[in-house]
Amino acid sequence: MISLAIAAAVAGVLMLGCWLVSLRLRDASIVDPMWPAVFVAIAWGLWLSSNEGGGRKLVLTAMVTLWGLRLCIHLTLRKRGEPEDYRYTAMRSRWQPFALWSLAIVFGLQALLATIVSLPIQAVLGAEDNSAVGWLDWLGGAVWAFGLIFESVADRQLARFRATQAHRGEVMDRGLWRYSRHPNYFGDFLVWWGIYLVAGAAGAWWTIIGPAVMTVLLVRVSGVALLERTIGERRPGYADYAARTSAFIPLPPRRSSGSTAQ
Template identity: 35%
Template sequence: MPFQTGHVLLIALISLIACCLIMALVWLWAKRIKNAGVVDVFWALNFPVITVITFFFSHGFEPRKILICGMFLLAELRLGIHLWQRVIGHLSEEEGRYQQLRKEWANQADRNFFIFFQFQAISNVILAVPFFIVTANTAPTISVLEYIGLAIWIIAFFGEMVADRQLAAFKRDPKNKGKVCDTGLWHYSRHPNYFFEWLTWMAYFVFALASPWGILAIISPAVILYLLTKVTGVPNNEEQNLRSKPDAYKKYQQTTSSFFPWFKKAV
């Protein structure tokens, strides 16, 4: 069966409707508990929903579908569970960046958060472009490019998991209160978790290059890189750290790469 653009667009539309409905329900919950931080959890958990929809509706080569769905499902469930564990213990305390938005938006906060939540749902579908493309590929063999994409994904998956665990362990130690995590992967990057998250999407792009229209999948790592380095990831995290531990974090900024892991700079 040849690549069917109309069918792929239909799957994307079904996924969009599902994600928008989920985010509307999450918004109602967030409004009730006054904690918009739950959007991060369900942003990650929307991807498994897209995975299930796409797996059952797409017409691609079955082993390829199982491989890419397994990669996608495992990575996003891990991220969703990690975020859930981080947020669920502080439901009564909204993260600083969302508190700041709530102050800035004032009386328009509820409306603006609804729009924000819906944009998160839209971003889920845009970022899933490589996934839609790959699962529509009917070629009966797994190509070298797809195996290379899998290898990159394995590195990214374990890299992000290790970075998250290293930071969580650092924060659990009372002796580290007011200090900056500068050990393990955090010695080489101020945001190794974000770097490996981006690398995961690069892996999907490389994997998709073996499929018709695969070049369109570049949109995912490009959007993720922009969001992480310019919008919600690095900038918000840096601002929060500079507020909570200004002197220590300024020193950390002077010596350590912001995003891509690299050796320390001498100061």
């Protein structure tokens, strides 16, 4: 319970501060780069409050930190110089007064979700167990590492594609994006299940709710499903790309009767 309280407090304070900054900037989408940073802060808050160290705790803290900092930096650089994301602008027009609504449905909700998703982190870093790293820890680390590399490569490929003027308005179907329409989200999915395996090695199998919630968010809520609702309108040729490309899990492209997407 102490670990849960620490995680909730860290997430709540950071999201409250982010909300106050968003009011000044009139940009609620700054919450996106803050999301991974919250998990890093939770991990370090739990690490510093822990009475004992240990190999597993050190490994998990490093895993969360590397993932969170990379994604935070990536999203911050992508956000730089850009206006408020269209998703939050649409919410701003529907929910008034948006200043108060955003505290609850954007920043408060993400603080709650971060507290739930971080349950495997809480279980490991808040435990007194100081057992040695075992084979399940290494398996979790391997899944995490593959996911982190997969996510990083996908993000890099998309960033380079978008930076090329000749590709403006076209559909990215190269590299990892040839096999999945959202390979970055698939990599994120692997990262969190890898973290869960480390928690399982510590006996905290009950924390499966954390990666399960993250999976639902990635596939059904704020990830794949949300983007798929409007991307076809913004990217000509996306329908043909979607017809031959797996939405989430990387698979060989299917044959399409339409023309090749750009």
